[in-house]
Amino acid sequence: MNGTSGTLNASDLRGAIAPLRGKWGWIVALGVVYLVTGIIALGSVVMATVASVFVVGVMMLIAGVAEVVNAFQIKSWGKFLLWALLGMLYIVAGFATFQNPLLAASVFTLILGAALIVSGIMRITLALSMKSQTPWGWVLLSGCITLLLGVLILAQWPVSSLFILGTLLAIDLIFAGAGWIGLGLSLRRAH
Template sequence: METRHYEVKIESNLIDDIRDHTRWFMGLGIVFLILGIAAIAFPWVATLSLEIFIGVLFVIAGVAQAVQSFSIPRWGGFFLNVGLAVLALIIGLLMLFYPLAGVITLTSLVAAFLLIAGILKTVFAFQVKPAIGWGWTLAGGLLSLALGLLILFQLTEAYPWVLGLLLGVDFVFTGVWMLILASKARQTL
């Protein structure tokens, strides 16, 4: 009984917080919705932007790790840390100077992730087959597997747009979710 009271209190606090910041949730939801629609409409631009952003993150991480390596005197992990910093810098700079290769690499990684996730989900679904919802797990696994194979077999045609499209779909769903959440919180006044 105590657990249910705790859950109700958390839900009530969450609704109160959302209601107090409804404008932020609505505004952020609209921003995500617009960015998602733009990414779906222009997936190549979104894909390239994502690749450049990841390249910049690698460069920043490499510089930060190099600074950290030299800031700790007589540290046993100095050479490993410097090596990782150099690796991050090289990857980041390669992604920035050769964005097309970076897009192909990222798309290949997404395809590999979807294939592996699809296989694992499918196997898991058959392991828990009598359980409630095993069919949804199987459907999700087969969908991930199909998307991974689609990207893999269509890589030369898919790489310019697939990441941007996936990012756009995620942003649209995030935007819709935030708008619905803010709307529901307002209705509980």
């Protein structure tokens, strides 16, 4: 980082990447693991959906316990009760995901579809309000695709809840794997 402007210049970037050059093989191996895992998840999207719901359930439990612990740090009774109730809500929701992961996937998919629709509408509105500026077409296209994706998810809901989360997880793993492999191979060429 350049101390005066806070920007990263080329020599700073080379210095930061230098330690990674010798580890390019490990980075490629990590990418292959991501890629294979993504392909396996794509082959069994229902199981990948259940796995992603379990991960969310674990995160809810961790957040709930943290909220309850935080409640005991609050001195006033009203705030303690609010924090403790919020933490218990997270804990109950976390256990609910373990009890019925397909129902949890259905709820998560419903929320995802609705969020995509709202996000798409907001992007379209933003694009139309910035027509005189350069990138408005890309923002409009992004908004239309996001809106369409949300509509497609909700049009097939609740059936889509069996495969949407798993499919998104698989796609993310595949692209992350490809990214790590690309980074590792470019480090190898630079080595």
